[in-house]
Amino acid sequence: xxxxxKEPLVLILAGGVGSRLNILVKPRAKPAVPFAGVYRIIDFxxxxxxxxxxxxxxxxxxxxxxSLMNHLGAGEAWDMAGRRRGVKIxxxxxxxxxxxxxxxTADALRQNITFIKSHPSDEIIILSGDHVxxxxxVPMLDFHRHRKADVTVAMMIVPESQIxxxxxxxxxxxxRIVEWEEKPQKPRTNLxxxxxxxxxxxYLLELLMEKKxxxxxxMHIIPSAIARDNIFAYPFDSYWRDVxxxxxxxxxxxxxxxxxxxxPSLESWGIRPNIEADGMDSDYTAAYCSSSxxxxxxxxxxxxxxxxxxxxxVLSPGVIVKRGAVVxxxxxxxDCLIKENAVVDLAILDKEVVVNRKTTVGHxxxxxxxxxxxxxxxTSGITLVGKEVIVPAGIVVGRNCIIRPWTASGxxxxxxxxxxxxV
Numbered sequence: 001x002x003x004x005x006k007e008p009l010v011l012i013l014a015g016g017v018g019s020r021l022n023i024l025v026k027p028r029a030k031p032a033v034p035f036a037g038v039y040r041i042i043d044f045x046x047x048x049x050x051x052x053x054x055x056x057x058x059x060x061x062x063x064x065x066x067s068l069m070n071h072l073g074a075g076e077a078w079d080m081a082g083r084r085r086g087v088k089i090x091x092x093x094x095x096x097x098x099x100x101x102x103x104x105t106a107d108a109l110r111q112n113i114t115f116i117k118s119h120p121s122d123e124i125i126i127l128s129g130d131h132v133x134x135x136x137x138v139p140m141l142d143f144h145r146h147r148k149a150d151v152t153v154a155m156m157i158v159p160e161s162q163i164x165x166x167x168x169x170x171x172x173x174x175x176r177i178v179e180w181e182e183k184p185q186k187p188r189t190n191l192x193x194x195x196x197x198x199x200x201x202x203y204l205l206e207l208l209m210e211k212k213x214x215x216x217x218x219m220h221i222i223p224s225a226i227a228r229d230n231i232f233a234y235p236f237d238s239y240w241r242d243v244x245x246x247x248x249x250x251x252x253x254x255x256x257x258x259x260x261x262x263x264p265s266l267e268s269w270g271i272r273p274n275i276e277a278d279g280m281d282s283d284y285t286a287a288y289c290s291s292s293x294x295x296x297x298x299x300x301x302x303x304x305x306x307x308x309x310x311x312x313x314v315l316s317p318g319v320i321v322k323r324g325a326v327v328x329x330x331x332x333x334x335d336c337l338i339k340e341n342a343v344v345d346l347a348i349l350d351k352e353v354v355v356n357r358k359t360t361v362g363h364x365x366x367x368x369x370x371x372x373x374x375x376x377x378x379t380s381g382i383t384l385v386g387k388e389v390i391v392p393a394g395i396v397v398g399r400n401c402i403i404r405p406w407t408a409s410g411x412x413x414x415x416x417x418x419x420x421x422x423v
Contacts, residue, residue: 007056008141009121009201010049011109014042014129015062015092015102020245022377023386024350026405029061030244031129032068034333034351036256036266037301037316038273040071041243042129046087047271049127050078052137055085058115059129060108062092062101070277077274090115104215110208116201124204126197126217132252133240134269135196140234144198150229151203153177153222154196156236165242166192167218169233177231180223191233193218194240203229239263250348250382253314253331257297284317292323308338316351325355330362339393347383350405356393361385366399366419373422378402 018030025033031042042059049057057080061068074080075087090112092102102108109116109126116124123144125137135154144152155169163184170179170189181187197217207221214220225231239262243249255262263269284303289295293306300306303318308325318335321327325338326345333351338344342355345362355361367381378384378400385391386405392412397403398419411423 006120006122008054008123008125008198009116009119010054010057010125010127010137011112011116012042012045012049012057012059012127012129013105013108013195014059014068015065015108016130017063018130018244020377021249022246022374023384023402023404024246024249024348025064027064027350027387028067029064032071033249034316035132035243036253036314037299038275039266039271040068040273041132042068042071043271043273044132044134045127045129046072046075046078046080047269048133048135048137050080050272051270054125054137055080055082056119056121057087058090058112058119059087060090060102060112062108065089065091071274073274073277077276078272088115104219105217106208106211106221107215109204110212113205113208116205121201124199124201126199128195128242130242130244131195131240132243132263133194134238134271135236135240140196141198143234144232147175147232148230149198149232150200151222151225151231152198152234153231154194154236155191155233156194156240157190158192160187160190163187163190163192167222168192171233175232175235177222177226177233180226182218182223193222194236195242198234246348246377246382246384247380250331254312254329256314257299257312259297290323293321333387346381346399347385349385350387350389352388353385354390355385356391358394359391359396361391361397362399363396364398364419369398369400369419371400371402371422372420374402378420 014031018025032040035041080087167182168189169177241252243252287300287304289306294309297312298310299314301317304315305320307323308321311328313327313330315332316334319332321338322340324341326343329346330344331348336349336353338355339357341358343360347362362383371378381399383401385403389403389407392409396416400420402422
């Protein structure tokens with residue numbers, strides 16, 4: 001009698017600091033950053049798991065986990081609550097030493113070996129909690145089994161200009177990975193790892209215990225395994241974006257809108273938010289546009305009130321744009337208020353930001369003046385405004401600027417925050 005396979009266990013890595021998202025991760029973990037109005041970034045991975053018919057999930061958290069934990073709940077929003085299913089939050093075994101925290105992706109799993117063993121499986125699927133994509137995991141699992149692989153890595157072709165950000169693999173004619181380079185400065189391939197893996201469970205457990213000093217999959221585990229075991233590349237050619245930088249996060253939002261968007265409606269992808277946990281099930285009414293409003297190429301969420309102009313922008317629930325105000329090429333989180341004759345141009349505003357009358361956020365042609373404190377974070381003109389900031393009336397904020405969360409009005413310059421400055 002053929003042995004029945006045990007259901008795979010899914011582990012979502014959601015503990016990274018996400019420092020390149022700058023002030024957007026000051027009040028929350030990176031996977032809990034809002035996306036496209038009603039979603040959080042981690043909703044993509046969770047929905048992909050749900051739509052693949054998988055229901056046993058562990059989420060490895062670490063940095064500022066409270067908002068993420070509140071959002072996940074017990075997994076009800078993704079149909080994962082029940083006797084034989086569920087979402088389990090897995091924080092590190094924190095203590096008095098720095099080594100008690102997760103030091104890397106492999107170390108995170110090593111610290112949760114007890115959880116893995118208590119949920120018997122033949123395979124473990126490892127996902128990241130900070131990617132925007134739609135993927136059926138079952139074909140990858142079938143590919144892994146058919147190849148009799150020890151490890152399968154989801155990989156896709158990326159532009160040469162971006163390949164240095166990823167782990168890269170060189171494959172033979174059968175798709176077996178024969179060489180690996182992590183974030184190469186002079187890449188020899190355009191095939192990049194998506195940070196999605198299928199491991200045979202017993203193989204992974206043995207590897208983690210054998211290589212106790214190796215803390216990261218891309219840097220350590222995968223390169224050493226290639227030399228001796230069956231490591232295959234699973235080809236993926238649909239939309240996928242790592243939204244770990246301000247630029248990629250903004251670009252992913254722009255992919256949602258426009259005349260020919262790169263991303264269809266997220267509902268058609270089957271991406272599911274947790275509107276109940278985030279207070280959106282009853283707190284917001286339908287969006288309203290007055291007779292004075294102009295809205296073009298934009299995503300406008302429930303509870304928004306538009307009296308001014310919104311162009312090429314994404315507005316989360318509860319945003320108010322007053323008469324004469326203009327929002328352009330921007331992303332506004334929940335409950336922002338843009339008062340009369342204010343302008344928000346090429347900016348990302350965190351929750352409950354108030355832009356007062358005749359104020360401009362994102363002004364001038366100084367896109368080439370990078371942020372002075374974070375020169376690699378803001379380089380294309382995007383300005384960031386942190387949570388619950390009240391921008392004073394009449395002030396002009398330049399390009400590539402940062403206004404930190406909860407900044408008091410008295411901390412602003414009298415008339416202008418120059419390009420690339422931080423307050």
